[in-house]
Amino acid sequence: MPYELGKTILKTLTENNFQAFFxxxxxxxxxxxxKTEDIDICTDATPEEVKKLFPSSLATGEKYGTMTVxxxxxxxxxxxxxxxRNYQDNRHPGNIVFETELAGDLGRRDFTxxxxxxxxxxxxxxxxxxxxxxxxRLIRAIGDPLQRFKExxxxxxxxxxxxxxxxxxxxxxxxxAIELAMPLLGRVxxxxxxVELTQIRQYPFRQKAIRLMVDLxxxxxxxxxxxxxxxxxxxxxxxxxxxxxxxxxFYLANTDIPDKWRFSRVxxxxxxxxxxxxxxxxxxxxxxEIVYQHKLATSLSGEKLLVGLKPTIYKRGRVQxxxxxxxxxxxxxxxxxxxxxxxxxxxxxxxxxxxLALAVKLVNSTRIPNExxxxxxxxxxxxxx
Ligand code: ATP
Numbered sequence: 001m002p003y004e005l006g007k008t009i010l011k012t013l014t015e016n017n018f019q020a021f022f023x024x025x026x027x028x029x030x031x032x033x034x035k036t037e038d039i040d041i042c043t044d045a046t047p048e049e050v051k052k053l054f055p056s057s058l059a060t061g062e063k064y065g066t067m068t069v070x071x072x073x074x075x076x077x078x079x080x081x082x083x084x085r086n087y088q089d090n091r092h093p094g095n096i097v098f099e100t101e102l103a104g105d106l107g108r109r110d111f112t113x114x115x116x117x118x119x120x121x122x123x124x125x126x127x128x129x130x131x132x133x134x135x136x137r138l139i140r141a142i143g144d145p146l147q148r149f150k151e152x153x154x155x156x157x158x159x160x161x162x163x164x165x166x167x168x169x170x171x172x173x174x175x176x177a178i179e180l181a182m183p184l185l186g187r188v189x190x191x192x193x194x195v196e197l198t199q200i201r202q203y204p205f206r207q208k209a210i211r212l213m214v215d216l217x218x219x220x221x222x223x224x225x226x227x228x229x230x231x232x233x234x235x236x237x238x239x240x241x242x243x244x245x246x247x248x249x250f251y252l253a254n255t256d257i258p259d260k261w262r263f264s265r266v267x268x269x270x271x272x273x274x275x276x277x278x279x280x281x282x283x284x285x286x287x288x289e290i291v292y293q294h295k296l297a298t299s300l301s302g303e304k305l306l307v308g309l310k311p312t313i314y315k316r317g318r319v320q321x322x323x324x325x326x327x328x329x330x331x332x333x334x335x336x337x338x339x340x341x342x343x344x345x346x347x348x349x350x351x352x353x354x355x356l357a358l359a360v361k362l363v364n365s366t367r368i369p370n371e372x373x374x375x376x377x378x379x380x381x382x383x384x385x
Contacts, residue, residue, distance in 0.1 A: 002074040003030070006039045009069060009076055010120050012053055018045040020078075021102065021117035021125065028113045031124070031134055032166070041078045042105050042117065050078050081105040103127060110148065110155045111162065111174075112140045137168040145177035153184035157196035164200045164209035175216070182217045190261050193222075198242055207233050227252035236308035243267065244301045247274035251305075270298070277302030286314070288364055291322045292329070299323065327370050328360050335372045344380055355379065 006022060013020035020043040022030075029036040043050065050067040051057055057078065060068040065080035082105055102117060102125065109115040112130040124131065133140050139162050141148045141155070149155055156178050162168060170178065185193065200209050210233040219226040228249030232238060240248065250257055250271065257268055277294045281302060291299045299319040306314040328334055336359055338352045345355055359375050362368040368378050 001072075002037050002039055005071045005074060006041065006076055007120060009041060009054070009078070013041075013043050013045060013050075013078075014120060016045075016049075016053060018043050018049070019081075019102065020045070021119050023106070023117045024109065024114050027116045027118045027124065028130070028134065030118070031116070031131065037074055039074070039076050041076055042081055042102065043078060044081055044101075045078075046080055050080075054078075082108070107142060109142060110152075110158055112142055113138075113162070113168075115142055133171070137166070138171045139163065139166075139168050139174060140171035141174045141177065145174045146180055149177055149181035150184065153181060153188050154192055154196065156181060156185055157193065157200070160209040160213050161196060161200050161203070163212060164203035164206045167205040167208065170212065179216045183221060185218070186221045194242070194261070197245075201232075201240065201245060207237055224253045224255050224258055225249040231309075236311075238304065238308050240304075241301070243270040243274060244305060247271045247278070247301070248305050251275045251278050273298045274301045274305070278305060281306055281314075286318050286322070288322050288326060289361075291319055292326060292360070292364060295329075296320075296323050326364055327366075328363050331356055331360060333370070334359055334363070334375075335370045336375045340372060340376065341379075344376065 006026075010020045010022070020041055022039060023042045024040045026036050026039045045053070047059060047065050047067050051059075054067070054069045057067040057069045060066055060077065065082055067078045069076045069078060081101055106115045106117060106125070106127055112128040112133045114130070115128050116130040117125040119125070128142050139159050141159075159170060159174065159178060163170065200206055200213075203209070210229050214226060214229050214233060218229070225246075228245065231248065231252060232240075232245075238244075246257070246261070246263070247270075251274075257263060257271055263271065273294060277290065277298055280290050280293075286299075286303065286306075294302065296319070303314065303316065303319040307316050323329070334356065336356070338349075338356065341352050341355050345351070359379065362375065362378060363370045368374055
C-alpha cells in the first residue's frame with residue numbers, strides 16, 4: 001500500500017518533467033523483501049516546486065530541502081538532490097548545495113546498501129554495487145571509509161544499527177575504519193548517541209551488534225556503559241527501556257549518572273530509582289516494603305534486571321503478586337489521615353508522617369485491618385506515651 005501511494009507521487013513528479021526516485025532505506029528494504037512504511041523520495045524539483053505539486057506537503061527540514069507529504073498514515077519525505085560539503089564538526093553538513101544530479105545525492109550517503117535509487121518502472125540505479133553487498137550481506141561505506149566516518153562519526157553507530165537490524169557483517173575496510181574512527185564518537189552529542197543506541201537495542205540481532213561495538217572499542221569512549229553492554233551481549237538478551245538500560249549500565253559500572261549523557265530530571269529520577277531498587281533488593285530478597293517504596297513500574301524494571309543478573313535467585317512474577325496483595329499502595333489508601341492522628345498524637349508534621357508510615361506497615365504486614373478505629377486503637381494502645 002505505502003509503495004503504491006508512493007508511486008503516485010513519483011508519477012506526479014515525472015509527469016511534470018522532474019526526475020524522481022525512491023531512495024535509501026526503502027529501496028534496500030524492498031530488495032530484501034521487508035516492508036517499510038517511511039518512504040524517501042529524491043528529485044530534482046526544488047522544495048518550492050514540490051510544494052506547488054503537493055500543496056499539503058510540509059517543510060520538515062527545509063534547510064536541507066525536505067518536504068513531507070502525508071497520505072493516510074504514511075509519510076513520504078521528498079528531498080531535492082543534494083551534495084553536502086564542508087564538514088566542520090564531524091556531524092553537521094556545512095553548505096548544502098542543491099545538485100541536479102542523482103549521482104551526487106547517492107554518493108553522499110553512508111553505505112552502499114543505502115545508496116540505491118529506484119524509478120517508477122522499478123529500475124534500480126546502483127552506482128556503488130549495493131545489490132552485490134546486499135547479496136553478500138555486507139555493510140560497506142561508500143568511498144574512503146575513514147574519511148566518511150571522519151565527516152560524520154554518527155555513521156559508526158549507524159553501521160552497528162544495520163548489523164542489529166539485518167544480521168549483516170561489516171566489510172573489512174569499513175570495520176578497520178570504524179575501529180580507528182571510534183574516538184570521534186566522543187565529539188557527537190550524547191543525545192544523538194542515545195537515539196542510535198536505543199534503535200540498536202530494539203533490533204533482533206542486537207547482541208551481535210553490541211558485541212561488535214565493544215570489540216571495536218566503544219569502551220574507549222564510553223567506558224561507563226561497557227559492563228552493561230557486555231552483560232547484554234553475552235549473558236542476557238534482554239529487551240530494555242532506556243531507563244532500564246542506563247540503570248543496568250551505571251549499576252554494573254558502579255558509577256553515578258555521568259552529566260555528559262544529558263538526561264532530563266525525570267529520566268535521572270527513573271534511572272536512580274531503578275538503581276536504588278537493585279541495591280536494596282540485592283541485600284535481601286524482594287519484599288513488600290521495597291515494592292511499596294518504589295511502586296510498581298520501578299519495581300518491575302528492577303525485577304526484570306535482577307532476573308537477568310541472577311536468574312537462579314530471582315524469578316519473574318514476585319513483584320506483581322506482592323503488589324497485588326498490598327492493601328495499601330500509597331499513603332492516601334489508608335483509612336486514617338494525618339488529621340485523625342493529630343488529635344491523639346500531637347507533634348510536628350514529620351512525626352505525623354512517621355505515624356502514617358507505621359500505619360502503612362501495620363496494614364501491609366496484615367497485622368491490622370485498614371479501618372480507622374482499629375488502627376487508632378492499636379496505635380493508642382501500643383505507642384501512646
Ligand atoms: P531504517 O528505516 O532501517 O531506519 P534508513 O536507511 O531508512 O533505515 P534513515 O536514518 O531513515 O535510515 O536514513 C535514510 C537514508 O538517508 C539512509 O538510507 C541513507 O541513505 C541516508 N543517510 C541517513 N543518515 C546518513 C548519514 N549520517 N550519512 C550519510 N547518509 C545518511
